[in-house]
Amino acid sequence: MEPERIGFEKKVLEIMGSRKRSKLAEKSWNESKKMWHIAGPAILTAVSQFSIGFVTAAFVGHLGQVELAAISVVQNVIEGFIYGVMLGMGSALETLCGQAVGAGQINMLGVYLQRSWIITGVTALLLTPLYVYASPILKLLHQSNNISELAGRYSTWVIPQLFALAFNFPIQKFFQSQGRVWVMTIISIVVLAFHVLLNWVLVTKLGHGMAGAAIAANISWWLIVLAQIVYVVSGYFPDAWTGFSLSAFHHLAAFVKLSLASAIMLCLELWYYTAVILLVGSLKNPDIAVDAVSICMNLQQWTLMIALGFNAAVSVRVSNELGAKHPRAAKFSVVVAVTTSALFGILFTAAILATKSDFPQLFTEKPVVIRETSKLAYLLAATILLSNIQPVLHGVAVGAGWQSLMAFINIGCYYIFGLPVGALLGYKFDFGVQGIWSGMLVGSLLQTVILLFILFRANWDKEALQAEQRVQTWGGPSEPQANG
Template sequence: MVKCLGGGGKVTKKCMKESKKTWEIAAPAILTAVAQFSIGVMTAAFVGYVGDVEFAAVSIVQNVLEGFVYGVMLGMGSALETLCGQAVGAGKLHMLGIYMQRSCIITGVTALLLTPVYIFVSPILQILRQDKHISDLAGKYSVLVIPQLYAYALNFPVQKFLQSQSKVWVMTIISLMALALHGLLNWVLLTKLQYGLKGAAIAGNISWWFLVVAQTIYVVGGFFPVAWTGFSMLAFKSLTSFVKLSLASAIMLCLELWYYTAVILMVGCLKNPEIAVDAISICMNLQTWALMIALGFNASVSVRVSNELGGGDAKAAKFSVLINIFTSTAIGIFFTAAVASTTTVFPKIFSNQQEVITETSKLGYYLAATIFLNSIQPVLHGVAVGAGWQFFVAIVNIGCYYLLGLPIGALLGYRFKLGAVGIWIGMLIGCLSQTVVLLFIIFRANWRKEALQAEIRMRTWGGQSEPPEEPPEITSEPNGTRRLNT
């Protein structure tokens, strides 16, 4: 990597080539992630000027309920990301449409099972000792946004189908159009017509379904003659092995997102919960916004690693990991500095209440440190998804987040009376420990072994609908790379 930075012939050229491939995926993926996340941020920003309690209610729904559901659906979709990416690398494009349909079946059933959670949000929050008034408003809002649950169920499988083939610019354009539509709807329904939470829910439902329908039309409209050949009953076969990888993916990501959910709930138990929840929700929104940049590199490294492992090129997979980590970290440093230098300014974007602004400013430097770690962490997760390590990373998440981060946060927040600052410090310690562990694991990985495992995974976890084939022959190329001949 030092040679990569300092120049030097073939290595520099190799770095430039890999960087180009990285940005071809990462740039549109970043715009897509920012646009889609901004739908929720825009909702929070408009509702923030309706009232503090309304803002707290929407923030809890977004960060607790939708964060939970988003994690489940994104996790289920990550199984598709592993299989589709490795299938592309191996040249098995005919399986992508089948994989996507299987994933849609699984996420659709999951959405059906999660619907009661949306209905009973209010009593659930009260059981978790959240403020009654906030819980009641959150319960009413959650019922109104149930259509978004089913939009998530279709969104992620379709996106992973496109992403695995590096077809991301159309996703970006559609997402930006959905964001523009959402802004217009919020302005009309909340500012002009003053529909309050009902208007915010209607705007979100319309925007998300516009996005999903537009993406689906692109997939089935004849642009993928090999990867999409129409609806097939094969999608209902071999679901068991697909569910296993989907569950492992969902557990990995849910443990990550539930960690932030737990932080919100812990803050809700502090004194003066409206101010504390508002402050930490503002920081969560900004943190997640910055996280969307890193998620572009998460997508890039996942596609590159899965493609190269599927094609049997272990060295290229490892090299892509280095380039993505370095690039994402460099950008993360910029955003870290930006937040650290505006700790008294950025809270005013979301609230005009002085108490909320003051409380949020106290978290500024801790937020900056979290943004720096989150410029590295998602790339490491992308490597895990590309390589199919979801279950192992889930175990790491349990240790770092739930056995270390949350207990420390509770101790500092409640016992030592540090409030939201103490809880955030605990979260930061959990993120740091997880990042260090994943870096150690990735740089000690046997990438040749992972390339061989990718071929095995496509035959077993992907289902048995592929055309019969002979066992792969392994050959050595002049540069020493071992490649699978499928």
């Protein structure tokens, strides 16, 4: 009788285990569908918008070696700096809008959007001198004179893009928080196709060179922004957008505080790559070194757009679930997003290693640049793998409102550890570009490990309570009356 009882209990345990696995699989599938509903179009949008700069660099790269280096320095140093500030300032909207949607306070979103526009517009105005004085700034940062002069001219031509970014990022967060992302995806894809045609006409056929590339980029970015604004004000968001309101000027101090924390967090991340470009620019043969690193970073940042789609998705999912007081659902969203994005990282890593001698030819025909770029393939592959995990962790931080903590982590891992190690390897031990990139990679790895530890130890019930307090403090119950 005893063996029969043991066999029966074993069978019961097997059935219970099977049901648990089935329930977990169903839960994972449902969460994955919610994630992809946001991540899919967000990835297409990010890839399309990033590809505007990618296409510009590809067309200019065939004009000459110095032209490619100049536009790469502008994109990675000047525009990289600005991109970080604007995206960071707009990311405050990601936290607040996502948690407001989870709490059911849709009416606050339009006012939040207008507040963010005010803040990013003023910020763009304050940052304009960086474009105007790009040439002396780059020389001060020890970049070569010929690259700095050409980069300075190009930088003044693309000032309109600065103000386009000021409007673009807040409106994207407005769309994403409500799961309405396909419209900006369609707009971005259509504009990208137009951008390729415009570059071919202005740069290749008419021979306007870098000036033609700048004009094409300005037109493309403003087409994206204007199309999105028209969609918002045309009545497609009856609950979230009820028109322009003076309420947008209320609670600005608290909004600026969160915006600055978001900007600092993200800027410290993006400036890390800018600092690497600057370190490389001080090596021997800077034209070749900058070209090689810029090509690798263009590819790394292109694959990063996939991870940024999951960044947006997990940020929305976490903020929505915390706003709705569902801490366990928020935690599960993190697991699904990190796992999925890491799988994409493995795929891209394999692709880079398989084409290490071929991918540089997308940007240049110079054998010496192709050879130097190919030497960085293994470091690039490792960076791509890591950068498909990091942005998802950052998305969790934004969704939960941990921007200030992230800023301190970035300072420690990148600027106190990563960059000094890179400079030591690159200059002191004479490993050049590979040494500088290795230092960057080590700093990124340290940051990822710390973030995973923090996520593992996080108290999600406490985060849900803080989300409720945040919605009340930075908008609160008075918002519907003000908007009405």
